[in-house]
Amino acid sequence: MEKIILLLTESSLETVPKELLNDPVIIKDAKRRDVNPKYLILDRARHHRAMIRLVNAEKRGRPDIVHQALLLIQGSLLARNKLVKTYIHTINDLVIDVDPEIRPPRNYDNFIGLMSQLFEVGRVPPVGKPLMKIVSGINYVLSMELPDRKILLDDVRGKELSLRSFIDYVRNFKRPLVMIGAFPRGSFEERTYWLADDVVKIGKYVMDTSSILCRLLTVLEIELGLIT
Template sequence: MDKVILLLTEASLETIPKELLSDPVIIRDAKRRGVNPRYLILDRARHHRAMTRLPNAEKRGRPDILHQALLLIQGSLLARNNLVKTYVHTVNDLVIDVDPEIRPPRNYDNFIGLMSQLFEVGRVPPVGKPLMRFVNGINYVLNTESPDRKILLDDVKGKEVSLKSFIDYVKNFKRPLIMIGAFPRGSFEERTYGLADDVLKIGKYIMDTSSILCRLLTALEIELGLIS
């Protein structure tokens, strides 16, 4: 295995939908944060009342899930040894290229501010080497990384395998692409299933994004000899 490509899929990261821009909850929060409402990040913790009329609301407004996931991946031994490459695919089908060297802010408010800048400018930081930037969709990831296997981890439709079996399988590929959902509940879109060569589930329990990543990253680090 040369490198693992991680795609945080259908991540609950988006700016305020246009149908909510005039909502008093949104206007108040934008003023308090000093942000143009167009680039305010939708967050259920602050915008729950406004979100009740949104379609597919159960999957939206949870950027904290992505924040936690990026902290785990980018702070891992895999990242320190250039053995993992991260991309983010959002609930609105946008794709973000994450530089291997980025260490996301640990403070959540700082992270949200960074995401607002990303949506406004298209990259962060605005000048110099981009640490996060929007790219041209999933095809960019496939064409750039040329994965030799695309695996979707899914609690709903996945074939159950043990963590050991999963690692034994993945290590046979040079550049496996592993897709992990970064949303709170619900199922993947059909277009996501259509990308996968395998749809698997690790163990019999439903696990959130951080739980899956903790187990997966540690198991890979052990397999690759980074820790014993």
């Protein structure tokens, strides 16, 4: 395996949708953060009352899932050895290209501020080498990375494999693309299933994004000799 490409898929990361921009909860939070409401990051912890009427609300407003995932991936030994490349695919079908060298802010509020800037400007930082940038979509990932296998990790439709069997399988490919959902509940869109060559479930239990990543990254690091 030359490199593993991780796509945080249908991530619960978005700016406040236009139908909520005039909601008092949103206006108050935008003023407090000194952010234009159009670029305020939707967050259920702060915007729950406003989100009640949103379509697909149970799947939205959890940017903390992306934050935790990025901290795990970008802080891994795989990242330090340039063996992993990260992309974020959002629930609104945007794709964010994450520079392999970025170390995301550990403070959540700082991360949210960075994401607001990213959605406003299209990249962070605004000048110089971009550490994150919004790109055209999943086809960008496929054309840039040329993965030789596209694997979706899903608890609903996935074929059950042990973690060891999954790692052995992934290592058969030079540049596998592994898609991991980064939303709190609900199902993948059909277009995500169509994209995958394989749909796999690791073990018998439903695991959240961070739990899957912890296991996947650690076992890969052991198998590749990065941890002895």
